[in-house]
Amino acid sequence: MTTPVGLDARSRPRLPRGVKLKHDDVRARWTLLAPERIFEVDATAAAVLELCDGERDLATIVAELAERYNAPPAVIEKDVLAMLADLKMKRVLET
Amino acid sequence: MNAHAPSPPAPPIGLLVELTHRCPLGCPYCSNPLALERPGAELDGETWKRVFSEAAALGALHVHLSGGEPTARRDIAELTRHASRCGLYTNLITSGIGVNEKLMGELVEAGLDHAQLSFQGADKETNDRLGHYAGSWERKRAFAAMVTGAGLPLTLNAVIHRANLHQVGAFIDLAVELGARRLEVAHTQYYGWALANRAALMPPRKEVDESIAVVEEARTRLKGELVIDMVIPDYYARYPKPCAGGWGRIAINVSPSGKVLPCHAAETISGLEFWNVRDHPLSDIWRDNPAFRAFRGTEWMLEPCRTCDRREIDWGGCRCQALALTGDARNADPACHKSPHHARIAALAAAEAQAEEGAEAIRWRSLKTAAALAPDAESAPDVAAQA
Numbered sequence: 453m454t455t456p457v458g459l460d461a462r463s464r465p466r467l468p469r470g471v472k473l474k475h476d477d478v479r480a481r482w483t484l485l486a487p488e489r490i491f492e493v494d495a496t497a498a499a500v501l502e503l504c505d506g507e508r509d510l511a512t513i514v515a516e517l518a519e520r521y522n523a524p525p526a527v528i529e530k531d532v533l534a535m536l537a538d539l540k541m542k543r544v545l546e547t
Numbered sequence: 548m549n550a551h552a553p554s555p556p557a558p559p560i561g562l563l564v565e566l567t568h569r570c571p572l573g574c575p576y577c578s579n580p581l582a583l584e585r586p587g588a589e590l591d592g593e594t595w596k597r598v599f600s601e602a603a604a605l606g607a608l609h610v611h612l613s614g615g616e617p618t619a620r621r622d623i624a625e626l627t628r629h630a631s632r633c634g635l636y637t638n639l640i641t642s643g644i645g646v647n648e649k650l651m652g653e654l655v656e657a658g659l660d661h662a663q664l665s666f667q668g669a670d671k672e673t674n675d676r677l678g679h680y681a682g683s684w685e686r687k688r689a690f691a692a693m694v695t696g697a698g699l700p701l702t703l704n705a706v707i708h709r710a711n712l713h714q715v716g717a718f719i720d721l722a723v724e725l726g727a728r729r730l731e732v733a734h735t736q737y738y739g740w741a742l743a744n745r746a747a748l749m750p751p752r753k754e755v756d757e758s759i760a761v762v763e764e765a766r767t768r769l770k771g772e773l774v775i776d777m778v779i780p781d782y783y784a785r786y787p788k789p790c791a792g793g794w795g796r797i798a799i800n801v802s803p804s805g806k807v808l809p810c811h812a813a814e815t816i817s818g819l820e821f822w823n824v825r826d827h828p829l830s831d832i833w834r835d836n837p838a839f840r841a842f843r844g845t846e847w848m849l850e851p852c853r854t855c856d857r858r859e860i861d862w863g864g865c866r867c868q869a870l871a872l873t874g875d876a877r878n879a880d881p882a883c884h885k886s887p888h889h890a891r892i893a894a895l896a897a898a899e900a901q902a903e904e905g906a907e908a909i910r911w912r913s914l915k916t917a918a919a920l921a922p923d924a925e926s927a928p929d930v931a932a933q934a
Contacts, residue, residue, distance in 0.1 A: 457771055470661045470700035470728075472636060478558055478606035485636040487661040487700050487729055488776070490560065490608055541771050543728045 457540045459510065463547040465536055466506030471544045473501050486544045500532055504545065510536075555834050556843060558606025560797040562635070563613055565811070566595065566626070567803050570616040571644045573679030573911035574667060576706055576741035576748060578811050579615065581921040583914055588804040592622040594824065596629040598801060601829035603633035607799070613640040615803070624653035631658030638663060640704075643690030644683055651693040662694045663702040663731075669717035677710060679911045688725065695726040702729040707758065708741075708748035709900065715758040719765045722773055730773055732762055734780035738812040738867050740912050743920060747909045751900040752783055782896035786857065787864025787880035794842035794866060799833060807832045809839055812867040816876050842866050842876070849877050851885040 459465070467473065472485045473493070482498035484491040493501065499520070503513045514532055518525040539545035568583040590598075599610060610630045617623055618641055630637050638661045639654065646654075664687060668674035671684040694701045703725065705711070705718040715732060722730040734755070735741045735748050762777050769775070781787065791798040791810040800808040805824040808814065814821065819838040822831075833839060841847065845858050852863045863869070864880020872881045873888050881888035910916050 468700065469698045472660065474608070474634065474636075476606070476608065478604075483608065485608060485660075487638065487663070487702055488609075543771070543774055 457537050459533055459537055459540065459547060461509065461511040461514075463510045464506050464508065465504040465510065465513075465540075465545055465547050467501065467504060467544070468546045473498060484539075484544060486542075489542075489544075491539075491544070497535060500535060504536070556795060556839075557797075559602070559799040559833060560607060560792075561609045561611060561799070562599075562602040562607040563611040563798065563800045563811070564595070564598070565613055565615060565800070565802050566617045566620050566623070568615040568914075569619040570614055570642065570912070571619075571680055572616070572642050572665075572667070572683065573913055574665075574677065574706070574740075575679075575744040575909045575911055576708060576735045577912040578736070578739060578741075579912070580739050580812065580814055581743065581917055582814070583912075583917040584803045585914075589620075590803065590805045590824070592625060594805065595626050598805075598824050598829060599626070599630045599633050599635060601824075602799070603635050605830050605833060608636055609638060610635040611638045611640055616642050616644065618645050618650065624650065624657045627654055627659050628657035631660070636660050641665070641690070642678070642683070643687040644680065646690055646693070648693065651690075651697065655697045655699065659699065661700050661702065662690075663704050664691055664694070665704045665706070666718065666721065667706070668711050669705070669714040669721050673711055673714065691725040691727070700729070701725065701727045702731060703727045704731040704733060706733050706735055707750070708735045709750040710748070712750045712754050712758055715761045716765070719761070719769070719773070719775065723769065728774065730775045731778070732758075732775060733778040736778070736781065738815065738865075738871070740910070742871060743910050746899045746902055749782070749896050749899040750780065752897060755780055755783055780896075781865075781868065781880075781882040782892055784882050785884045787861050787868075787882040789860070789862040790865040790867075790880075793859075793862035795833070795839040796843065796862070799829070807836065807839075809842070810865075810867070812865075813838065815867050816870055847877055849879070851883075852879050855885065 470487060474483050474485055476483045482493045484493050503516060514525050514529045518528045536545055567589055568579055569586055617639060627637050637659050639659055640663045643664045666674055666687060667678035674684045675681050691701055703722045719730060737745050741748060762775055766775050795809045800811050801824060806821045807824060808821055819841060821838050822836045848858060848863055852858050864882055866876045869878045869880050870876040872892055879886040881892045883889060
């Protein structure tokens with residue numbers, strides 16, 4: 453499966469410098485901080501982003517999440533690709 | 548115990564600090580007040596650090612290091628480091644003038660997250676003329692190269708008005724060429740200096756519409772490469788912009804001398820008392836300062852805002868603009884088509900936009916011009932210092 457922004461199983465997604473995953477203690481939620489933007493992310497999305505370290509490829513990330521959440525890899529892959537493609541389009545994720 | 552005490556306001560998201568009003572440029576639309584604050588009135592570094600710590604504890608996520616030119620402060624790297632250690636996302640809003648390789652290295656090492664660089668024009672001649680500073684074009688380009696070379700995200704900011712409106716396409720090309728991830732095409736907001744220069748800056752409606760079309764086309768073409776944010780001009784809008792996201796709702800500004808403001812132009816509203824970080828913790832100011840409470844929420848609204856179904860979208864628009872153009876800060880921002888003043892200001896904008904280039908003299912931003920335009924306010928800090 454490939455997305456329009458060129459993400460596939462061999463992509464190694466990472467947060468570029470200037471984009472930070474942060475737990476907002478005051479509001480008790482996860483946020484992705486970027487230039488002039490703050491994205492609220494739920495705990496599941498935060499778990500995905502924590503694995504986006506530029507080392508793991510997408511296949512590895514999907515396999516780890518499938519095991520952790522005991523879910524079919526195909527379902528995980530679809531959700532993860534959609535989420536990461538959206539963030540890449542917004543220029544807050546690189547591969 | 549008071550059972551009817553209002554619940555505390557939600558915490559602010561962004562802290563904008565005007566670290567200094569010193570600036571090498573003379574942009575005629577500067578967002579600083581006409582009454583520029585003197586260098587001698589600026590907070591010291593330790594006080595700024597306390598403000599950053601308090602803002603982070605209060606719930607702020609972004610800190611915008613602004614001015615004037617923030618790098619005119621010798622302790623800019625130290626301040627950036629402290630803000631970053633507090634967990635704040637640090638954004639440097641700069642002219643790019645005065646930052647050499649050494650300072651850039653210190654800023655990067657201090658944890659700077661993002662730089663926003665202004666351009667006054669999309670070519671050397673226009674840029675240097677409108678920023679009122681010869682040679683700034685080369686320095687800005689050099690700054691952009693240092694930012695991208697360090698791997699930091701770069702935003703270009705272009706404030707748009709009659710003299711550079713035709714360059715919107717060229718600004719987009721410049722942003723791509725310099726490797727920016729983001730471009731702000733910000734039509735001038737007419738407060739402070741821009742209001743004093745409005746007749747020289749107001750663009751014609753037709754050209755505004757054309758520039759919006761240029762941005763729309765580029766957004767599609769550059770999707771995934773460049774994010775373009777656009778602020779459209781109020782006077783030609785149908786709905787007003789929510790002032791700072793709603794008065795006292797998400798944003799907090801601190802002036803060079805420590806005055807805490809709901810928006811950078813708030814001091815134009817007479818009768819409001821602004822507390823100072825020298826005297827109060829930021830959390831107390833956010834919650835209790837009467838100036839923050841004056842227009843927070845919707846209770847203060849008059850018609851047509853009070854019953855409008857957009858009252859918690861637009862928050863009545865801008866209080867300063869309502870005061871400047873209608874005489875009462877509680878009125879609907881006349882940028883709104885529901886305001887009884889809307890037709891008058893649209894006509895005024897259209898008339899001013901007809902003026903010949905150069906027909907209206909530009910007042911370049913400087914401490915000297917400030918003293919001439921706002922003599923009373925200008926002398927106030929010195930009087931206070933002597934008292």
